[in-house]
Amino acid sequence: MAKVRPYLFYDSAISVCGTCLRRVEATILIKEGRVYMDKWCPQHGEQRVLIADDADYYRLCREVFIKAPELPRRFNTLRHWGCPYDCGLCPEHMQHSCLTLVEVTDHCNLRCPICYADSGPHRPGYRDMATIETMLDAIVANEGEPDVVQISGGEPTLHPQFFDILDAAKARPIKHLMVNTNGLRIAKEPAFVERLAAYMPGFELYLQFDSLRDEVHQVLRGARLRDIRLQALDALNRHGISTTLVVTVKKGLNDHELGEIIDFALTQPCVRGVTFQPIQNAGRTENYDPARDRLTLSEVRRRILDQCPLFKPEDLIPVPCHPDSLAMAYALKVDGRLMPLTGMVPPQVLIEGGRNSIVLEKDSGLHEAIFKLFATNHSPESQACSLSDLLCCLPQVMAPEGLDYRNVFRVLIMDFIDAESFDLRSVKKSCVHIAQPDGTIVPFDTYNLFYRDGHRERLEALRAMVDRGNAE
Ligand code: SF4
Numbered sequence: 065m066a067k068v069r070p071y072l073f074y075d076s077a078i079s080v081c082g083t084c085l086r087r088v089e090a091t092i093l094i095k096e097g098r099v100y101m102d103k104w105c106p107q108h109g110e111q112r113v114l115i116a117d118d119a120d121y122y123r124l125c126r127e128v129f130i131k132a133p134e135l136p137r138r139f140n141t142l143r144h145w146g147c148p149y150d151c152g153l154c155p156e157h158m159q160h161s162c163l164t165l166v167e168v169t170d171h172c173n174l175r176c177p178i179c180y181a182d183s184g185p186h187r188p189g190y191r192d193m194a195t196i197e198t199m200l201d202a203i204v205a206n207e208g209e210p211d212v213v214q215i216s217g218g219e220p221t222l223h224p225q226f227f228d229i230l231d232a233a234k235a236r237p238i239k240h241l242m243v244n245t246n247g248l249r250i251a252k253e254p255a256f257v258e259r260l261a262a263y264m265p266g267f268e269l270y271l272q273f274d275s276l277r278d279e280v281h282q283v284l285r286g287a288r289l290r291d292i293r294l295q296a297l298d299a300l301n302r303h304g305i306s307t308t309l310v311v312t313v314k315k316g317l318n319d320h321e322l323g324e325i326i327d328f329a330l331t332q333p334c335v336r337g338v339t340f341q342p343i344q345n346a347g348r349t350e351n352y353d354p355a356r357d358r359l360t361l362s363e364v365r366r367r368i369l370d371q372c373p374l375f376k377p378e379d380l381i382p383v384p385c386h387p388d389s390l391a392m393a394y395a396l397k398v399d400g401r402l403m404p405l406t407g408m409v410p411p412q413v414l415i416e417g418g419r420n421s422i423v424l425e426k427d428s429g430l431h432e433a434i435f436k437l438f439a440t441n442h443s444p445e446s447q448a449c450s451l452s453d454l455l456c457c458l459p460q461v462m463a464p465e466g467l468d469y470r471n472v473f474r475v476l477i478m479d480f481i482d483a484e485s486f487d488l489r490s491v492k493k494s495c496v497h498i499a500q501p502d503g504t505i506v507p508f509d510t511y512n513l514f515y516r517d518g519h520r521e522r523l524e525a526l527r528a529m530v531d532r533g534n535a536e
Pocket residue numbers: 146147148149150151152153154155156157158491492507510
């Protein structure tokens with residue numbers, strides 16, 4: 065009898081070596097319902113990485129939730145060394161910027177043991193206004209009317225010209241402006257929050273919120289922050305400032321409290337949703353061992369479904385812009401009660417409609433409404449509007465009068481690609497980008513691996529390796 069390999073060969077891939085980051089060939093294989101990537105580096109040998117603990121969900125991302133790539137108005141670099149050494153955006157990139165970050169400082173009033181920016185009190189200095197305006201202009205030139213721009217850092221609220229930066233962003237045709245913050249100033253300075261409230265609507269805080277427990281904050285943030293977080297939320301509720309809670313998830317530390325955090329979020333009127341981000345193995349990653357601590361998107365999804373009975377598997381689905389890295393559930397929030405939406409959609413609309421474009425006439429509007437809602441490029445107004453469109457197609461749901469952004473609740477899993485999980489096919493679809501002072505726009509995943517300060521030498525060495533290979 066012929067010998068048979070003990071797994072299903074699903075695909076070939078191009079990845080990077082987990083040690084030296086050179087481009088290497090890889091194999092995607094499925095074994096006992098789990099998906100692995102096997103890589104081989106001529107210098108560092110073999111590496112096997114778990115990339116999903118749910119093969120059915122992985123295949124849904126690869127085969128069903130796909131759509132034609134939306135392009136930016138222009139590209140910013142040329143093809144020369146090949147992906148991922150040409151960022152960006154180079155003409156090979158397959159998705160425009162749904163969300164673009166602008167880092168305004170590396171300075172921070174915390175020094176989290178896990179910080180991909182390696183920020184902290186030890187890094188003084190702020191980007192000047194002229195540079196920040198150049199970065200904002202580059203985003204506008206790429207996108208026309210950028211969907212979401214996020215002011216980030218370090219801790220951006222410490223920038224001495226923080227409100228000038230918000231004014232500069234608001235003066236441009238940006239649909240939705242966000243500030244990524246650890247919340248310390250918000251908790252402590254009532255006048256500061258009052259001033260922030262003046263930027264509503266079209267403004268939102270992306271508030272670090274890893275846990276309801278101090279022990280977890282101590283590990284991830286190096287400080288006991290529970291009370292600070294609650295004080296910040298009190299202030300945001302008082303002023304009705306839209307807020308997304310952002311949870312960095314570490315296996316064995318806080319992955320058992322995802323449901324509890326969602327329940328808590330529902331009690332906070334200002335909260336529009338929760339974003340869960342498994343740790344990306346990049347930047348400062350003290351006490352993090354990928355072999356022990358890595359969590360895949362499908363594992364986070366499984367934990368949410370186990371801990372939050374309200375959501376069913378059909379509610380938490382891949383985001384078509386970048387299905388490998390993003391999964392989302394939408395729910396209608398009325399009087400603190402949640403009603404998940406996609407579970408009410410007939411499965412053939414989601415599945416057949418994605419697999420091929422032959423959708424029953426009566427279902428095509430519904431399919432379009434779902435894909436529109438499940439794009440990440442939403443302003444609050446467009447989100448409420450897409451939600452209304454979807455509700456019109458779901459007659460069994462009674463939509464409340466005057467539905468607006470306050471009735472939207474999102475659960476998002478955002479899994480940034482790192483050296484372990486790197487798959488070139490997937491990284492080309494990345495839709496979360498970061499603006500650079502030189503006018504380039506780099507996918508956030510590749511930025512943290514190759515393009516951040518301190519990685520330049522490594523990037524040049526990798527490019528030189530490509531040049532040598534081409535010369536031979
Ligand atoms: S990640 Fe995108 S922008 Fe960067 S090199 Fe690859 S295709 Fe180009």
